[in-house]
Structure formats: structure tokens, C-alpha cells
Amino acid sequence: MSQYRSTGGLDDAIASDGDKAFNSVNLRDQLNQLLPTEVRESVNGRMEGYWKPRKSVESRTGALVSGGNPLQLPFLVIDATKTISSASYLTNTVTITVTAHGFAAGTVGLARIAGLTFTGTDPNGDRVVTYATVDTLTFPVTGVTAASGTGTLSQTPVNDSAAGNVRASCLFSNPNEQSKEYVIVALDTVAKKIDLDTYAVTTITYPASQTVDAFTDMQQCFDKVILFREGKQALVWDGTSAAFTVMAGGDYTQPVILDDANNTVTLNGVATVTHAAGHGLVEGDLIEIIAIASSPPTGPVIGNQYYVASITSATEFKMYVDWPDHAQHKITYTKPQSSGGGFMHLPGAPWGTYFQRRLFVPYYYDQSGTSTVTFADRNIRDEVAISDILDENTYDQIYNQFRISGGTADQVVAMHGFFDDTMIVLNRNSIHSISNTSGNLTDTVVRELTGEVGCLARKTVLMRGNTMYFLSDNGVYGLEFLNDYNLRGMDQPLSKNIQPYIDRINPDKADKAVAVYFDNRYFLAVPLDSVAGANDAIGNNAVLVYNFLNKGWESIDTYGNNQFIITDYITASGGVRNNLYTVTSNGGLHQMEFAESIQDRLSVSNLDNTIVTPQIAASLTSRGYNFGNLDRKRFTDTQVQMQNLAGETGEYSISFAAEDPDFAAAIGTTSTFLGGMLTPSTTNEAETATIRCRIGGVRGFTGTLILNRTQGSPKIHSIMVAGSVTNRQIISQK
Numbered sequence: 001m002s003q004y005r006s007t008g009g010l011d012d013a014i015a016s017d018g019d020k021a022f023n024s025v026n027l028r029d030q031l032n033q034l035l036p037t038e039v040r041e042s043v044n045g046r047m048e049g050y051w052k053p054r055k056s057v058e059s060r061t062g063a064l065v066s067g068g069n070p071l072q073l074p075f076l077v078i079d080a081t082k083t084i085s086s087a088s089y090l091t092n093t094v095t096i097t098v099t100a101h102g103f104a105a106g107t108v109g110l111a112r113i114a115g116l117t118f119t120g121t122d123p124n125g126d127r128v129v130t131y132a133t134v135d136t137l138t139f140p141v142t143g144v145t146a147a148s149g150t151g152t153l154s155q156t157p158v159n160d161s162a163a164g165n166v167r168a169s170c171l172f173s174n175p176n177e178q179s180k181e182y183v184i185v186a187l188d189t190v191a192k193k194i195d196l197d198t199y200a201v202t203t204i205t206y207p208a209s210q211t212v213d214a215f216t217d218m219q220q221c222f223d224k225v226i227l228f229r230e231g232k233q234a235l236v237w238d239g240t241s242a243a244f245t246v247m248a249g250g251d252y253t254q255p256v257i258l259d260d261a262n263n264t265v266t267l268n269g270v271a272t273v274t275h276a277a278g279h280g281l282v283e284g285d286l287i288e289i290i291a292i293a294s295s296p297p298t299g300p301v302i303g304n305q306y307y308v309a310s311i312t313s314a315t316e317f318k319m320y321v322d323w324p325d326h327a328q329h330k331i332t333y334t335k336p337q338s339s340g341g342g343f344m345h346l347p348g349a350p351w352g353t354y355f356q357r358r359l360f361v362p363y364y365y366d367q368s369g370t371s372t373v374t375f376a377d378r379n380i381r382d383e384v385a386i387s388d389i390l391d392e393n394t395y396d397q398i399y400n401q402f403r404i405s406g407g408t409a410d411q412v413v414a415m416h417g418f419f420d421d422t423m424i425v426l427n428r429n430s431i432h433s434i435s436n437t438s439g440n441l442t443d444t445v446v447r448e449l450t451g452e453v454g455c456l457a458r459k460t461v462l463m464r465g466n467t468m469y470f471l472s473d474n475g476v477y478g479l480e481f482l483n484d485y486n487l488r489g490m491d492q493p494l495s496k497n498i499q500p501y502i503d504r505i506n507p508d509k510a511d512k513a514v515a516v517y518f519d520n521r522y523f524l525a526v527p528l529d530s531v532a533g534a535n536d537a538i539g540n541n542a543v544l545v546y547n548f549l550n551k552g553w554e555s556i557d558t559y560g561n562n563q564f565i566i567t568d569y570i571t572a573s574g575g576v577r578n579n580l581y582t583v584t585s586n587g588g589l590h591q592m593e594f595a596e597s598i599q600d601r602l603s604v605s606n607l608d609n610t611i612v613t614p615q616i617a618a619s620l621t622s623r624g625y626n627f628g629n630l631d632r633k634r635f636t637d638t639q640v641q642m643q644n645l646a647g648e649t650g651e652y653s654i655s656f657a658a659e660d661p662d663f664a665a666a667i668g669t670t671s672t673f674l675g676g677m678l679t680p681s682t683t684n685e686a687e688t689a690t691i692r693c694r695i696g697g698v699r700g701f702t703g704t705l706i707l708n709r710t711q712g713s714p715k716i717h718s719i720m721v722a723g724s725v726t727n728r729q730i731i732s733q734k
Contacts, residue, residue, distance in 0.1 A: 013724060013725070014636065014722055014723070014724050015627040015628075015722065015723065015724065015725065016627070016720055016721065016722040016723075017625035017626065017627045017628065017720070017721055018625065018639075018718060018719050018720030018721060019036055019037055019039075019622065019623070019718060019719050020717070020718040021036075021037050021049045021050070021718075022037055022039055022042075022047045022049070022050065022051040022620075022716070023037040023038065023047055023049075023547075023550040023551075023552055023554075024037070024038055024039070024047070024497065024547070024550055024551070024552020024553055024554060025038070025039055025040070025041060025042050025497060025498060025552065025553045025554060025555070025556075026038040026039070026040070026497045026552075026623070027040065027041065027497060027498050027499065027500045027501065028496060028497050028498075028499050028500075029497075030624070031623060031624030031659065031702050031704060032624040032626045032701070032702040033624075034623035034624060035623075036623075038552075038623050039051070039620060039621060039622055039623055040621040040622065040623055040624075040704065041556075041619070041620075041621040042554055042555045042556070042619075042620055042621075043555065043556055043557075043558065043617060043618060043619045043620075044555060044556075044557050044558060044616050044617060044618040044619070045554065045555045045618055045619075045620055046545075046547075046554060046555060047547060047550055047554040047555075050643075050715040050716060050717050051620050051715070051716040052713055052714070052715045052716065053598075053616060053618030053709050053713045054555065054557060054593070054616065054618065055592075055593045055594055055595055055596060055597070056594050056595050056596070056597035056599060056600050056601065056616065057559065057582075057590050057591070057592055057594060057600040057601065057602060058590060058591045058594040058595070058600075058601050059588065059589075059590050059601050059602055059603040059611055060194070060199045060581070060588070060589045060590060060591050061192075061194055061199055061201055061588035061589040061603070062588050062603045062609035062611070063586075063588060063603060063605060063609050064166070064185055064187060064192050064201065064588045075109045075110040075111070075155075075156050076103065076107070076109040076110065076111040076129065076155070076156075077155070078111060078153065078154055078155040079155075081152050081153070081154040082098050082101060082152065082153040082154070083098065083099075083150070083151075083152060083153075084096045084097065084098055084113070084115070084116065084150055084151040084152060084153055085097045085098070085099060085150055086148075086149075086150065087116045087117075087147040087148055087149060087150075087151070088147055088148070089118075089141070089144055089145070089146050089147035092140055092141060092142060092144075092612070092613065093138050093139070093140055093141070094116075094123070094138065094139055094140075094141050094144065094147045095132060095136050095137070095138050096113070096116070096129075096136065096137050096138075096139075096151075096153070097135055097136050098135065098136070098137060098153055099135050100134065100135060101134070101135065101137065101153075103131050103137070104131070105131055106131060107130070107131040108128065108129070108130045108131070108562055108563075109128065109129065110126055110127070110128055110129075110156045111126070111127065111129050111153055111154065111155070111156060112125065112126050112127075112152075112153070112154045112155065112156050112157070113125060113126075113127050113129075113139070113151060113152075113153060114151050114152045114154070115149065115150060115151025115152055116147060116148070116149050116150075116151040117147070117148050117149035118141075118144050118146065118147050119144065119145045119146035119147075120143045120144040120145045120146075121141070121142070121143035121144055123139070123141045123144065123610070124151070126156045127139040128140075128563055128604070128605060129153075137153075140610070140612045141610070142610055142611055142612075142613075165187060165188050165215075165585075165586070166185055166186070166187060166567055166583060166584070166585055166586065167186045167187060167188065167212045167214070167215055167216055168185075168186040168212070168215070168216045168217055168218035168227060168228075168568075169183060169184065169185045169186065169218060169567070169568045169570065169583040170183070170184050170218045170219045170220060170225065170568075170570075171183060171184075171220065171570050171571075171572050172184050172193075172220050172225055172239065173220070174223075174239050174240070175223060179573065180197070181196050181572045181573050182194060182195055182196060183196065183570055183572065183581065183583070183589055184204070184218065184225055184237075185583055185588075185589070186212055186216075186218050186227050187212070188211055188212055188213065189206060189211050189212075190203050190204065190205055190206060191203070191204040191205075191206070191227070191237070191244065192204070194589050196572055196573065196579075196581075199589070203242075204237060204242060204243060204244060205242065205243040205244070206235060206243070206244050207235070207243065207244065207245060207246050210235065210244075210246060212227065212229060212235075214229075214230065215512070215567075216228050216229060216230065216350055216351070217350060217351035217352070219352065219354065220354075221352070221354045221359055221392045222354075222357075222390060222392060223238070223239050224236050224237060224238055224239060224392070225237040225239065226247070226346075226352065226359075226392060227244060228349055228350055228351050228352060228361075229348075229350075230348060230349070230350035230364070231348045231364075231365055231375045231377070232348055232375065233246050233247050233248075233249040233345075233346075233348070233373055234246075234247045234346050234349075235247065236392075247345070247346060247393055248345055248393055249345045249346070249348075249367055249369075249373040250345065250367055250368060250369040250370050250372075250373035250374075251367075251368060251369065251370055252342065252343045252344050252345055252394075253280065254337075254338070254342055254343060255334050255335035255336070255337060255343075256275070256277075256278075256279065256280050256334070256335075257290075257332065257333075257334050258273065258275045258279060258287075258332065258333040258334065259291070259330070259332040259333075260274060260275050260276055260330070261330050262328035262329060262330055263275065263328075263329075263330060263331065264300075264328065264329050264330070264331045265326075265327065265328055265329075266297070266299070266321060266323045266324070266325055266326050267325050268325070269320060269321060269322065269323075270309075270318055270319070270320060270321070271306075271318065271319050271320075271321045271323065272312075272316065272317075272318050273316065273317055273318070273319070273331075273333065274315055274316045275315055275316075276315055277315075278314050278315055279314070279315065279316075279317055281308050281311065281317055281335070282308070282311065283308055283309070283310060283311055284307060284308060284390070285307070285308045285335060286305055286306070286307055286308075286335065286336060286389075286390075287305065287306055287307075287308065287319070287333045287334065287335055288303065288304070288305045288306075288333065288334055288335070288336055289301065289302050289303065289304050289305075289331055289332070289333060290302065290332050290333065290334050291331070291332035292330075292331050292332070293329060293330035293331070297323065297324070297326040297329050298323065298324055298326075299321065299322065299323025299324055299326075300321075300323060300331055305336070306319045306320070306321060307319065307320075336388065338396050338397065342397055343388075343394050343395065343396060343397070344367070344385075344394075344395050344397055345367065345393050345394070345395070346359075346361065346387075346392065346393050346395065347361065347363050347364065347365050347366070347367060347375075347385055347395065348364065348365035348367060348375040349361035349362050349363070349364065349365075349385070350362065350364070351458065353414075353415040353416065353417070353423070355415075355417035355423055355437070356417070356421055356423075356437055356438045357389045357390050357438075358386050358387045358388070358389060358437065359386075359387040359392045360384060360385075360386050360387075360415050360423055361384070361385050361386075361387075361395075362381070362383070362384060362385075362412045363378070363380070363383040363384055363385040363402070364377065364378060364380070364381065365377055365378060366378055380403075381410075381411035381412065382403060382404045382410050382411055382412055382427065383402055383403050383404065383412075384402040384404060384412060384415070384425060384434070385397075385402065386402065386434075386437065386441060396441055402434065402444070402446065403446075404425050404427060404432050404446060410427045410428055410429050410430055410454070411427060411428050412425060412426075412427055413426050413427060413428050413454065413455040413456070413457075413458050413511075414426040414455050414458035414459075414461045414470070416461045416462075416463065416468065418433070418463075418468075418481070419481075420438075421435060421436055421437045421438035421439075422434065422435040422437070423435075423437055424449075424468065424479075426454065426455035426458075426461060426470060427454050427455070428454045428455065428456075429451070429453075429454040430448060430449075430450065430451045430453075430454055431448070431449045431450050431453070431454065431455070431479065432446060432447065432448050432449060433446070433447055433449055434446050435447075449479070450479075453472050453474070453477050454472060454473075455470045455471070455472060456470075456471045456472050456473055456510055456511060456513070457470070457471045457510060457511050457512065457513040457514070458511075459512075459513065459514040459515065459568070460476075460513050460514065460515040460524060461515075462515055462516070462517050462522070464517055464522075464548065466480060466481040467479065467480050467481070468481075469494065469515075469522060471510070471513050471515070471524065471526075472493070474493050474502075475493035475494070475495035475496065475499065475502045476493055476494040476495040476502075476522075476524065476546070477493050477494065478494055494546065495544075495553070497552065497553060498544060498553045498556075501526075501528065501542075501544060501556060504528050504529050505526050505527060505528060505529075505537075506527040506528070506529055506537040509527035509537060509538070509539060509540075510526070510527065512527070512539065512540065512567070513525060513526045513527070513540060514540060514566060514567065514568055514569055515569065516569035516570075516571060516580065517571075518569075518571055518578075518580045518593075519580070519593065520547065520548045520549050521545055521546060521547055521548065521554075522545070522546040522548065523543050523544075523545055523569065523580070523592075524543065524544045524545075524546070525540035525542070525543045525566040525569070525582075526540055526542060526543075526544060527539055527540055527541060527542075528541060528542035528556075538562070538565065539565030539566070539567070539585055540565055540566040540567070541558070541559070541562060541564065541565060541566075542556055542557065542558050542559075543555075543556070543557040543566070544556055544557075545557060558617065559600060559602065559614065560600065560602075560614025560615060560616070560617065561602055561604050561612055561614050563586065563604035563605065564584060564602050564604050565584055565585040565586070566582045566583075566584060566585075567582075567583050567584060567585050568582065568583040569581070569582055570582070570583065579591055579592075579593075580592040580593055584603070584604075586604070586605060588603050590602065590603070596645055596648070596713045597616070597713075598615055598616060598709070598711070598712065598713070599613045599614065599615055599616060600613065600614055600616055601613055602614065616709075617708075618708075618709040618713075619706065619707060619708045619709065620706070620707045620716060621704060621705075621706050621707075622704050622705045622706070622719050623704070624659070624702035624703065624704050625702060625703050625704070625705075625721040626701065626702040626703075627723070627725065629725065630701070631701075631725045631726070632660070632699060632700065632701055632725070632726050633699065633700060633701070633702075633703070633723045633724065633725055633726060634697050634698070634699050634723050634724050634725075634726045635656070635658065635695045635697070635698045635699070635700065635703045635721060635722070635723035636694065636695055636696075636697060636722055636723045636724065637692060637693065637694050637695055637721075637722050637723075638654070638656065638667075638692070638693055638695055638705055638719070638720065638721045638722070639690060639691065639692050639693075639718075639719070639720040639721075639722075640652070640654065640670065640690070640691045640693075640705070640707070640716065640718070640719055640720075641688070641689070641690045641691075641716070641717040641718045641719075642670060642678070642688070642689060642691065642714045642715060642716050642717065643686055643687065643688040643689075643714060643715045643717060644678055644679075644686055644687045644688075644712060644714050644715075645686060645712065645713055645714070645715075646686040648712045648713065648714075649677055649678065649679045649711055649712050650670075650677075650678050650709075650711050650712030650713065650714035651669055651670050651671050651677050651678065651709075651710045651711035651712065651714075652669065652670045652707040652708060652709055652710060652714065652716075653666060653668075653669045653670075653707070653708045653710055654666070654667050654668055654669065654670065654691075654693060654705065654706070654707060655667060655705070655706040655708070656695050656698065656703060656704070656705055656706070657703070657704045657706065658698050658699065658700025658701070658702065658703045658704075659700050659701050659702050659703075659704075660700055660701040660702075661699065661700060662700075663698050663699075663700060665698075667693055667694075667695060667696075668693055669710065670689075670691045670714075672693075673691045673692065673693045674689060674691060677711065678714065688717075695721075695723070699726060703721050703723070705719055705721060
């Protein structure tokens with residue numbers, strides 16, 4: 001209710017405005033236009049009615065380096081060795097003096113440190129150094145208590161045999177191991193298998209002379225892991241052996257007709273089939289009856305299909321049938337035949353999507369050869385190839401059946417399975433569907449769903465409920481599936497309220513953005529520039545978090561180190577319940593949303609297992625409080641209700657900003673106004689306090705409160721700002 005001073009008839013009414021809950025971020029509207037429960041900005045925060053700092057990130061594997069130290073980007077170009085004249089240590093950071101080193105402000109990169117003296121661990125070697133002043137550079141360390149001496153700064157050498165780049169990653173679960181999951185990470189020359197129970201790392205080798213030299217895709221398909229290599233034969237791992245193998249490629253051997261006389265004998269439900277020239281089958285192959293000799297035995301029917309149960313020799317195999325026993329008889333078999341121009345191997349695709357027991361891939365390349373396989377670019381980017389059922393390396397060349405955009409200027413960016421047997425194909429500028437994919441591929445139907453929006457980044461596509469979400473040129477869009485599985489695009493982007501962040505996504509790196517659904521949230525990792533328009537982000541350095549329960553964006557997450565670059569998200573189980581993991585460009589596996597902490601523990605180098613611990617810069621900026629009118633105000637005081645986690649000490653610094661006239665200043669900490677820090681009681685209960693502090697009569701049209709976490713992870717339950725209207729009508733008019 002309004003309050004008044006105890007003087008005079010022209011006193012100002014004391015009004016108040018505030019929020020008793022927090023639900024979403026709105027960067028689009030003006031401060032005074034934001035609605036109750038909206039905030040201007042939430043950095044590293046989460047909203048569950050209250051606002052609190054996010055949980056920490058925990059390094060699980062450290063560096064995944066193999067074979068030595070590779071040259072990593074970015075690195076410092078040092079043509080002549082420079083002299084380090086002194087070194088000092090303070091709070092996990094070493095500062096070195098290199099007089100007039102010549103690097104530009106903001107420079108970060110690898111360089112080799114040598115000759116310095118350290119107390120504790122010795123971090124001499126290849127380090128990520130950062131510009132501090134024109135004469136000094138810094139680099140992070142752990143286990144060091146002092147640094148001194150002189151030394152040298154030189155170029156990090158190139159090691160061509162090293163395997164430090166993370167090229168692809170995926171989740172793998174062995175169907176023969178109950179409740180056991182692994183993350184497979186592909187490096188340049190080897191792959192690593194990470195056990196999610198123990199985080200033990202095992203090496204899986206590549207075939208001799210085979211490498212992965214570009215960022216690509218890897219996924220489990222059936223009981224195998226396929227490592228795609230664009231314009232090359234894919235590598236495949238069977239899930240148990242110690243090495244990948246090269247997937248068959250080149251000229252495809254079309255199915256053999258098995259038509260020897262008296263080739264089939266049936267006994268006790270097992271048919272034994274012989275073919276003198278060699279059948280060329282493997283266990284699990286599907287064969288079909290295409291002809292039966294005159295006076296056929298009871299049981300076999302033309303068109304019936306059977307799986308090969310066992311291979312007894314190159315000329316004989318067995319299969320299970322429901323036929324009565326009979327002596328030798330001629331039945332003609334074949335593996336399923338092509339519906340079009342013949343079968344082919346996996347066509348050098350850069351990625352694929354597994355759906356309805358088939359592998360869907362973009363069809364960019366033709367191939368030929370036997371011992372040496374050659375791939376030729378078709379210069380077509382809008383065509384899809386679909387594998388045979390349960391066979392990831394047999395594809396039917398059905399002429400133009402899957403030419404998605406019909407020759408327009410478009411290309412396939414992503415594919416995602418929908419209901420029943422329909423695959424959604426997201427092109428760069430349009431979206432299509434392929435239906436009837438579970439039967440004969442000649443019966444499939446391709447149709448355009450919308451030409452108004454397309455997909456920018458393949459790994460941002462996900463389904464939740466009846467809506468498919470993805471990153472487009474204009475932000476995060478959705479496709480809503482209505483009754484009878486009809487699609488309707490959202491009339492405006494889901495990301496409209498955080499458009500300033502969308503505008504800062506580096507367009508040269510945007511296609512590498514990744515997303516995941518976890519804990520009722522959409523985590524979207526993007527290459528966000530530190531300064532709008534700079535376009536200098538080297539990868540996915542920030543995460544935009546959408547809360548489906550609140551129906552709004554709740555945070556931008558940052559990580560305090562520009563070498564922490566997210567390349568993939570994986571939800572998997574390290575126990576009974578799934579965790580959220582991320583694979584980084586050079587630091588291995590990290591568990592996200594790990595624990596209540598003021599610091600992250602990050603591995604940001606593939607040179608060693610050094611852990612950096614940057615503070616989580618959690619802050620909340622409120623909406624503009626203007627007491628519901630357009631008059632100028634005099635802001636007098638504010639009130640913040642906060643609650644510690646049980647057994648935790650917590651604190652926020654408080655600042656206040658006003659507009660028209662502009663004003664911004666720190667007004668103290670929650671500890672200052674409490675007369676001491678909010679600390680846990682002897683019973684370890686979660687402590688709650690209401691902090692009241694004076695603003696000091698700051699004048700302005702609207703006022704904003706900024707809270708920066710300095711200790712613990714306290715919840716913010718409510719904010720209130722009070723003041724009076726100063727430009728009221730003095731002389732009444734009647």
C-alpha cells in the first residue's frame with residue numbers, strides 16, 4: 001500500500017514495484033515494457049519460480065591426446081624465440097614478462113614455455129597464453145604455489161602424428177551389456193571409448209594409413225558404430241573389437257541368383273541350400289524365393305523371405321523354415337533385388353540418420369573401383385539415399401525418387417524421424433517429408449511441407465511432444481504437428497525475446513551449433529561473439545537455455561574460458577538416471593549440471609590434463625520498475641528476499657541503474673545490509689533473509705536492480721523497489 005512522509009499536504013506517495021517470481025528473459029522489449037516475472041538478463045542462471053545460479057561443469061576425462069602434442073588452434077606465431085625476463089604466480093595464474101612481445105590486445109594462443117622455476121608442479125611446456133599488457137602474458141596453472149626465474153617463449157612445434165582434434169562423437173550401448181553405456185570420441189588417428197560408469201578411457205585404433213582429417217559425424221547404427229568420412233569410405237566398429245575397419249565401397253556386387261538343380265533339402269524345420277559357384281551370403285542376410293520347380297513340395301511360396309541362420313561353407317548355408325521334410329528339390333532364391341538402377345555401397349556421406357531400421361544419408365558422391373575406391377562428386381546436394389533394412393551398406397539407386405527439392409537452389413541439412421514411417425528432411429530453405437519408408441521404397445512419397453523456413457544447423461534439430469525445434473537463419477523455429485499428422489510452422493521464432501543473442505551468432509560457425517533436450521530444457525550451444533558484430537567466435541562458446549515448463553528462455557550460460565568449445569551433447573547414464581554430457585573441441589568429456597558450486601572444473605587443452613577452475617559469473621538483471629506510470633520517479637530503497645541452500649554460505653553484490661537520466665552504481669552486498677554474511681545455522685537448515693537497502697533518492701524514469709553472485713548459490717525469491725513520483729501535478733485544474 002502507498003506510504004507518506006509525515007509532513008505537509010504536498011507530500012509524495014511512496015509506491016513500490018517488484019517481482020515475486022521469475023520465469024523468463026526478455027531482451028527484445030524496452031525495460032519498462034517487460035511484464036512481471038520477466039527479467040532483462042539472466043547469466044548462468046536457472047528459473048523455477050525463484051532464480052538461482054546454474055550448477056557447475058565437471059571435467060570427466062581430461063585431455064584425449066594420443067601420439068604426442070599436435071599443433072592446435074589458435075596458436076601464437078613466433079618466428080624467433082623471445083626472452084622471459086621474470087615470472088610471478090597469483091591465484092592459479094602465472095604472469096610472465098616478455099618486454100615488447102608484439103602481440104595484439106586480446107590475443108590468446110598456444111606457445112612453448114621453457115626454463116622457468118616453479119614450486120609444486122612444473123607447467124613448463126606448451127601452454128595457452130593470454131595477452132595481459134604490452135609487456136606481459138598470463139597462463140593458468142594448478143598445483144603451483146610459486147613461479148620465478150627467467151626462460152624462453154617459442155613457437156609450439158608441429159607434430160603430424162599427433163591425434164588431438166575431436167572430429168566426431170556419439171553414444172554407444174552394447175546390447176549384450178545390461179545398463180552399460182559408453183561415449184565414443186573420434187580423434188585424428190584413433191578413437192577413444194569412455195566408460196560412463198568409471199570414466200576409464202580405452203583406445204580403438206583405425207586401420208593402417210586411415211585417418212579422419214575433418215570434422216564429421218559418428219553414430220551407432222544397429223549394433224555397430226559408423227564413422228562417416230565425406231567423399232571416402234566410412235569406418236565401422238563392431239562394438240567389441242579393438243579396431244575400426246574400412247567399410248566396403250566401390251563397385252557393388254549385385255545379388256546372386258541361387259538356382260542349382262536339387263539345391264534344397266528340408267529336415268526338422270531346417271532348410272539346407274547349396275550353390276556350387278558360391279552363394280556370397282553372410283549370416284543374417286535376407287533371401288527371397290523367386291521361383292519353384294515343377295511339382296513343388298508343400299511349404300515354399302514364391303515371395304516368401306527368410307534370414308540366413310548359419311553359413312556352413314562357401315557353397316552351403318542353412319535357414320529356419322516351417323516346411324515339412326522333403327528330399328532334394330530345386331527352389332530359386334535371391335537376395336532382394338534393386339527396385340531401380342541397382343544397389344550401391346554407402347555413398348561417401350558426411351553424416352546419416354538411423355530410422356525404421358534403415359540408414360538415411362545425403363547422396364553426394366558416386367563411387368567406383370574394387371581394390372582402390374574412387375568417389376566422384378555428383379554436384380547434387382538435395383538428394384537422399386536410403387539403406388536396405390538392417391543393412392547399413394546397401395542402398396537402392398531409385399532414379400530421382402528422393403530428389404528432395406526438385407532442382408531448386410536448396411540442399412539437405414538434416415533429417416529427423418517422425419511418426420510411423422515418415423522421415424522429415426530439413427533443407428537449407430525448405431522442409432519436406434518422406435513417407436512409407438518401412439516397405440518397398442518404390443512406394444515412398446516425397447512432399448514439401450513448407451518453403452518459408454529452413455534449417456541452419458543439423459545438430460540443433462530435436463522433437464518434444466508434437467513440435468520439432470531447430471535453428472534457422474532467423475532464430476529458433478518450430479514445426480507443430482497437428483491432427484492427422486499435418487505440419488504447421490510457427491508464425492514467429494521461439495527465440496524472438498532473445499533476438500540480440502541470435503544476432504550475435506557468428507554466421508561462419510553457425511552451422512556447427514548443437515542442441516539437446518534435458519531436464520525439460522532446450523540447451524542450444526552457439527558460437528556467440530563477445531562483442532556484437534565482431535564475428536570472432538571460434539566455436540560454440542555459449543549456451544542459450546529454454547525452459548519448456550516456463551515457456552521462456554531462462555539463461556545464457558558462459559564458461560569463463562575461451563578454449564571451452566562445445567562440439568556435441570550426449571544424454572547418457574552413468575548410473576540409473578541420465579546425465580548431460582558435452583564433448584569439447586580439445587578437452588574431452590564434461591558432465592554438465594553437475595553440482596552446486598561457484599566454480600566450473602574445465603579441461604581446455606588436449607596437451608595435458610590440467611584443470612582450470614573459472615568462477616561461474618552468475619548474475620540477474622531485473623526488468624525496469626516504473627510503478628505503472630510514465631512519470632519521473634525518485635527511487636528510495638529496495639528489498640531482496642533470498643534463501644541459501646542448506647549448509648551453505650551465500651552472498652550477492654547489489655547494483656542499481658536508472659534511465660532518463662542515466663545512472664548506475666553499486667550499492668553494497670547482501671552481507672553489508674545483513675550486518676554479516678548469510679550463513680547456515682547450527683541445524684544446517686536453508687537460511688532465508690529479506691535484505692533491505694537504501695538507494696539514496698536516485699531519479700529516473702525506470703529503475704533496474706542487478707544482482708551478481710559472490711558466494712554460494714542462494715535462491716532469489718523476490719525483488720521490490722520503492723520510491724515516489726516526482727513530477728506530480730501541483731496546481732489542480734477544475
